[in-house]
Every structure is written in structure tokens, then in C-alpha cells.
Amino acid sequence: MSWSSRDAFNALEDDLFALSRYIAFQEDNFCVYSLELANLLLRIGSEVEVFTKACMHGSCEDECNKKTNIHDYVSFWTSDNRFKPNIRIRLTSCDLLFSPWQSLESKERPPWWISYNSVKHNRLDAYRDANLGNVLNAAAGFFYLLLFKMEIFDFMRVAGSEPCRGLRLFRTVD
Template identity: 45%
Template structure:
């Protein structure tokens, strides 16, 4: 049986992001992704928020280790300072959900001085540690930003693949803003986004 390795690549954290994005896409059949529904909360949204936040923690640690081999970064404040300083475009990265006309800027607080945690990260921690009193924070607005934030960080975890247009497949919901889009690469029959990560 012959199996060949494809030219496009799909590393583990990219695949995990895409799996969470697919769960989010399925949820759109029941909750319209619109501002009127941003405060909608549910068990499914809580699950997505917790999964995205946990994966952000894993990915951010890896990025910090790439920036500084002996990095001891282990919380959002450390990630903000190390990643925000070394990769300032993370804080500027904007993305959209074109199908729903929504634009997100999940790491905006990493562009300010001093760098602060995003509001949705605080909600993630509240839901994680005190769900009994903060369950309403497991809402659509926080989940969209958390998944968008994960998307951005995974791109910076795999910068060469992202910039060369070799992360396969493309996300189904999220797209980079124009200044972070650098065209399309064609691999076999697949058109893949080439990202500009130094904007």
C-alpha cells in the first residue's frame, strides 16, 4: 500500500484549533453569530471556552520557549510581556468571520502599555475556577474571541508554515484582516492562505 506525504502540513496544534473551530461552526446552526446573541451562554460554549483557553496556555508557553529557551512563563501576564515584546504584531492582529460580518481583535490589550490580559481571558479563568458564580461568562462573545486568539497564536507558533501558505486546510470561519494576508499558495488542488505575520 503506497502512502505519500503531502506537500501541505497540518501540525498538531493547527489540527486541534481546526477541531475546535469545527465545533464552533456546528454551534452556528443553533446560535446566530450576531451581536444580539453575544451574551448567550451554554454548556457547549463553556466547553469551547475551556478548551480554547487551555490550548492557548499550551501554545503560548511554546512560543515563549521559542523566544527565550529558558523561559519560565506560565501565566497570561508572562505571556503578554514575552510575546507582546518579541512579537508586537500579535497585539495588532485582527481577524474576521466574513460569513457573519464580525471583526475581532483578541490580543488588543497586548498592544497597550502596560500589557493587560484580555477581558475574555479573565472570563475563561472565572469559568474555569468559579463556574458556579461565573457561568454566564461562558458566552458567545468570549468564545469567539478565545477561538480567534488561539488562531492567532497558532499562526505564530508555526510562522514559517503560516507565511509560506502551508497550513492545511484553511480555517472555515476565521480569516486574517487584509494587512495580515499575503496571498494564496497553491498546493496540488488546494488554495491555502499565506499569512503576513510582521505587519
């Protein structure tokens, strides 16, 4: 059995559900940071990179052989007119809404991505960036990329709809 990005997201969802037993998923706690949150942020960011590189490779052989960064990933995703940077993602367990790619509208990197890179490259100084708000935004961003690539928006467009099989944590709102 191969390990897919969807499998990785399902494992991430399990870990986030477990985490919610210890940290309430509410805005008051978005600044909470910990080693576990750092590990989750690093995993999510890494999965976004792996997933995007795999998608890029599938569309253009040359893309796989060059060193890529967030600017390449953004160009890849936003080159498709169906990609919606302003999409809102709802956390199903509460009324929290996330717009993890909204900063792309102003040609900025997502704040959660900046935090992911800070934690990845300078963990000691950026430890506070490994917080619940960044983890949930990053997870919502990964969720959107999976949905976008799998082209299953119609199954999840309504906030109250049933979750797509295997994706339980988030729903699209618009």
C-alpha cells in the same frame, strides 16, 4: 500521529461550525451562555496556554520549567515586534470583526482571557462569562497566535482571500 495545536484548532473550528447551527453568530447573541460554550471557552484557553508554553519552551529552555501566567505569555508574544495586538480578525461566515489582543496595547489582559480564568476557577459564579462573545474572541485570539507562529500572514491578509489550508473560520483583515 501527534496532536498539534493546529489539529486542536481544526477540531475547534468543526465544533464552532456545528454550534453555528444552533446559535447565530451575530452580536445580538454575544451574551448567550451555556454549558457547551463553557466547555469551548475552557478548551480554547487551555490550548492558548499549551501552545504558548510550547513556543516559549522552543525559544528558551528555562521558560518551560517555571510556572507561567498570562503576564508571561503577553511578554513572550509582545517581545516580537511583528506581533500586532490591534490586528482585526474577521469571522468568515459573517461580517463580525474581532480584535482579541487589542487590550494589550493598554497593558490589560484580554477580556476573553479574564472570562476564561473566571470560568476555570469559579465556574458556578462565572457561568455567564462562558458566552458566545468570549468564545469567538478567544477562538480569534488562538487563530492569530497560530498564524503568527506559522508566519503565514501573507496568505490570509486580504479578507476575501482563500483560507489557508485547514484554517477556515477566520481571516486577518489588516
